Amino acid sequence: MVETGRAGVWAFGRKDGWAPGGRLAxxxxxxxxxxxLALQRRRSGRNRGERSAASFLSLDPPPCLLFHHRRLRTHxxxxxxxxxxxxxxxxxxxxxxxxxHLTRALSSPPPARKLRMQQTQTQTQQMSSPTLTRxxxxxxxxxxxxxxxQFFDAGKPPPFRIGDIRVAIPAHCWVKSPMxxxxxxxxxxxxxxxxxxxxxxxDSWAVWPLYWAAQGTMFWALFVLxxxxxxxxxxxxxTLNSVVGHLLHSFILVPYHGWxxxxxxxxxxxxxxERDESWHPITEKVYRELEPRTKKxxxxxxxxxxxxxxxxxxxxxxxxxxxFHPSSxxxxxxxxxxxxxxxxxxxxxxxxxxxxxxxxxxxxxxKIYAIPYLVxxxxxDLVTYLHHHGHQDLPWYRGxxxxxxxxxxxxxxxxxxxxNKIHHDIGTHVIHHLFxxxxxxxxxxxxxxxxxxxxxxxxxxxxxxxxxxxxxxxLLRSLRMDHFVSDHGDVVYYQTxxxxxxxxxxxxxxxxxK
Numbered sequence: 486m487v488e489t490g491r492a493g494v495w496a497f498g499r500k501d502g503w504a505p506g507g508r509l510a511x512x513x514x515x516x517x518x519x520x521x522l523a524l525q526r527r528r529s530g531r532n533r534g535e536r537s538a539a540s541f542l543s544l545d546p547p548p549c550l551l552f553h554h555r556r557l558r559t560h561x562x563x564x565x566x567x568x569x570x571x572x573x574x575x576x577x578x579x580x581x582x583x584x585x586h587l588t589r590a591l592s593s594p595p596p597a598r599k600l601r602m603q604q605t606q607t608q609t610q611q612m613s614s615p616t617l618t619r620x621x622x623x624x625x626x627x628x629x630x631x632x633x634x635q636f637f638d639a640g641k642p643p644p645f646r647i648g649d650i651r652v653a654i655p656a657h658c659w660v661k662s663p664m665x666x667x668x669x670x671x672x673x674x675x676x677x678x679x680x681x682x683x684x685x686x687x688d689s690w691a692v693w694p695l696y697w698a699a700q701g702t703m704f705w706a707l708f709v710l711x712x713x714x715x716x717x718x719x720x721x722x723x724t725l726n727s728v729v730g731h732l733l734h735s736f737i738l739v740p741y742h743g744w745x746x747x748x749x750x751x752x753x754x755x756x757x758x759e760r761d762e763s764w765h766p767i768t769e770k771v772y773r774e775l776e777p778r779t780k781k782x783x784x785x786x787x788x789x790x791x792x793x794x795x796x797x798x799x800x801x802x803x804x805x806x807x808x809f810h811p812s813s814x815x816x817x818x819x820x821x822x823x824x825x826x827x828x829x830x831x832x833x834x835x836x837x838x839x840x841x842x843x844x845x846x847x848x849x850x851x852k853i854y855a856i857p858y859l860v861x862x863x864x865x866d867l868v869t870y871l872h873h874h875g876h877q878d879l880p881w882y883r884g885x886x887x888x889x890x891x892x893x894x895x896x897x898x899x900x901x902x903x904x905n906k907i908h909h910d911i912g913t914h915v916i917h918h919l920f921x922x923x924x925x926x927x928x929x930x931x932x933x934x935x936x937x938x939x940x941x942x943x944x945x946x947x948x949x950x951x952x953x954x955x956x957x958x959x960l961l962r963s964l965r966m967d968h969f970v971s972d973h974g975d976v977v978y979y980q981t982x983x984x985x986x987x988x989x990x991x992x993x994x995x996x997x998x999k
Contacts, residue, residue, distance in 0.1 A: 637941050639895075640880035640976040645938055647890045650919060653938045658927035663720035665926065669909065670710055670729060677703045681853055693852055701860020702907060707733045708865060709909045709925070715745035716752075716921040735830040737861060740797065742823035743808030747800075747815050752921055755873075756892025758881050758970060758977070763801055764873050766881055766979060771803065772969035780985055784964045789870065790863040864908075871956060872896050872914040875963040876944055879978070886975035893919040894942045898932070899956065902949035915943060 680703065684696040713719040714730030727741075734741040747762050754760035758768070772780075782788045797808045806813030809828045811821035842850040873879070879895050882888075899912045911917070913928040916935055923931055936943055949955060967979035 639878040639942065640978075642888075642891065643894065643939075643942050645940075647919065650916075650935050650938050654916075654920070654923070654931045654934050658923055658931045658934075660927075661718060661720050661924050663722065663725060666710075666713070666719045666924065667729075669926075670733070673703060673706050673710065677707070685849075685853060697852075697856045697860055700857035702864060702904065704737050704857055704861035705864035705868075706908050708737055708739065708861065709911050711739070711741065712748070712911075713909075713925055715741070715748060718922050718924045731827065731830050735827075735834045737858065738794075738831060738834060740808050740824070740827040740831045742820070742827040743813075743815070744797070746820060746824075747808060750815070752918060753889070754892070755918060756880070756882050756895045757887045758883050761892075762804075763796065764870055765801065766967070766970045767802060768972045769969045769980070770972050772982070780982075784968065784985060786961065786964065787863070789964065790866040791859070793862045793865050867956070867960065868899070868908075868911060870963075871899055871959060872912075874967050874979075875959040880976050881970055881978070883975045883977070890919070894939070897944050898946040899953070900946040900949040901953040901956075902951045904953060912946065915939070 677700065680696060680700045684692060684700075710719070711730045711733035714726040714733070717723070717726060719726050719729060730741045730745070734744065750760075751762035754762065758765060767775075775783075800806050800808075800815070804814075806815045808815065809824075809831070811824040811828075813824075816824055838850060838854060841854075873896060876897050879897070880891075881895070882891060893915065896914045896918045898914055901908065901912050905912055909925040910928050911925065913932045916923065916928055916932045917925075920931070947955060947959075966981045968982045968985065969980055970977040971980065
């Protein structure tokens with residue numbers, strides 16, 4: 486039987502998590518052995534980030550090892566400090582001096598806590614001082630912003646559950662109205678038809694650029710409605726969702742079921758480096774293996790904004806398969822029939838465009854359809870990219886650090902000014918990612934209701950003017966900064982390759998930022 490004696494400590498830390506081995510000196514003798522930490526995750530409640538151990542060292546004589554850990558944050562790197570407490574009854578002698586020193590060091594409060602204690606003491610002294618002066622509102626806001634930037638860790642588990650967010654959203658926000666959803670379809674289709682007829686009637690090169698911008702935006706609006714059909718937020722009828730989704734998406738050359746299934750995978754795994762489907766980061770190892778030309782294309786506008794057709798054909802880099810082929814890795818055997826139907830509809834639309842080119846001429850089809858289609862593709866890539874990039878504290882996860890809630894919280898809302906209502910409030914992306922079954926016409930209200938629960942995990946979007954021109958600066962800055970993530974670590978952030986972009990290449994971007 487092992488008696489409980491005095492305690493000594495052993496500490497170690499690593500950026501990328503737990504160390505598998507170590508050395509410990511006990512009474513002048515160095516004990517060397519592999520430390521096997523059988524870590525298990527507690528998946529319940531608010532303590533999702535905690536770890537516990539179920540095994541210990543096998544030494545002669547065998548001590549009993551207990552440990553706990555603290556998560557420390559330094560800038561954007563996650564450091565884990567593990568404190569091992571050794572309880573041994575084979576001796577009652579005092580511990581070596583270095584163990585006592587570690588005990589004192591580890592028992593002291595961490596730097597963030599020390600700073601908070603000092604601030605509290607300072608505030609107490611100020612409150613007791615007869616010369617106390619009240620801060621101005623701008624000073625209070627600046628002080629709070631400084632405090633938030635010092636202590637908030639976007640990569641740590643949130644102090645709330647997804648059920649807490651669900652309860653905060655009003656019940657009527659979950660109700661789907663097929664008639665209301667269809668009214669948006671009728672409105673958008675009517676606008677698309679009117680724009681095409683007007684542009685063909687005028688047939689002026691002074692009008693065509695305006696038409697291309699407006700019609701490409703309306704194609705994007707049609708895509709968003711078909712996107713709602715894919716999520717089931719259009720209506721409770723699977724048949725209605727499928728019919729409307731096929732009509733809308735086939736018109737803009739998107740295979741409805743193929744895209745719907747891959748997009749479902751994206752939602753279910755968002756924020757996970759390996760399992761996310763679209764716009765996920767590449768690791769440093771993969772990045773270093775890319776050819777210089779490939780790097781330039783990937784991070785130089787406008788090429789990233791033309792990626793969607795290639796994604797439909799070949800998926801994201803590092804993944805195999807196609808949205809058109811039923812045997813792709815994207816689909817399960819029971820989904821093969823759906824993919825065949827969608828691919829057939831896509832082929833019918835493509836054949837229709839070729840037929841119109843033969844009747845009306847290729848140039849007319851190019852002006853009426855092809856160029857607006859390219860504008861639509863740029864809208865889609867711009868919006869989907871900016872909702873998952875362009876913010877300095879967006880973490881990405883691996884392994885058991887990932888959860889559906891934490892992944893969903895790494896999305897970003899964006900304000901598109903006048904375009905918000907045209908593309909059906911897709912800018913309210915955080916709540917959409919967490920609850921894709923909420924109809925688009927309730928997303929703004931649901932977001933407002935959920936903000937008090939989300940707290941600092943919700944990143945307030947920058948207000949836009951009538952047109953979201955500020956987002957081009959955000960896009961260019963992100964393409965300059967967000968290149969790859971580390972090969973190691975369960976919570977990682979984008980890193981920058983300083984050799985990819987020279988100061989001369991990005992001088993114009995800095996001007997846009999100003």
